[in-house]
Amino acid sequence: MQFGVIIFSMTAAMAFAAGVLWSLKKAGAARRKKIHPPSGLLVGSVVYVIVYSLNRLAFPALPEATVLADLALLSGILIFPELKKKLRRPWLKHIDKHHHLRVEAQAMERMLKIDPLNAFCYERLSKIYEKLGDPDRALATADEAVKLDPSVGNRARVEELGRHAGGHKGVRG
Secondary structure (H helix, E strand, C coil): CHHHHHHHHHHHHHHHHHHHHHHHHHHHHHCCCCHHHHHHHHHHHHHHHHHHHCCCCCCCCCCCHHHHHHHHHHHHHHHHHHHHHHHHHHHHHHCCHHHHHHHHHHHHHHHHHCCHHHHHHHHHHHHHHHHCCCCHHHHHHHHHHHHHHHHHHHHHHHHHHHHHHHCCCCCCC
């Protein structure tokens, strides 16, 4: 019986140490980080010693409960990274992928209230509206940029947006 307890305790402790290291490696890979070998050795050793000691104490008194507890905890360690991903996914569906563009557009609009003669803000706001899928507002702000700065680039942008918006030629002058 003593030899069987030692073998079971060693096997369970090795499985736990491997499971914990695998879980840490998987979590680190998600953040593009590696586990350094000394850290992995330390974590694996600590887990091994704890699990081995607990199994040596518990297995002779409650062998079935010890085996079930070990299997349940080990499966929990191995399933945790996948479960964590699945629980996080529904929240990702509600994230607006154009949120940063909307925030930048609001900032540019506030800047234009402060300085309505800023051609750069109109140019940038036109590009933002185009990315957001609002060609009419993009064209209107590009027209304002041409009024303030009739450069070749701004005129070309108005003509390009006009072709996409249905023939609008933009501001002349």
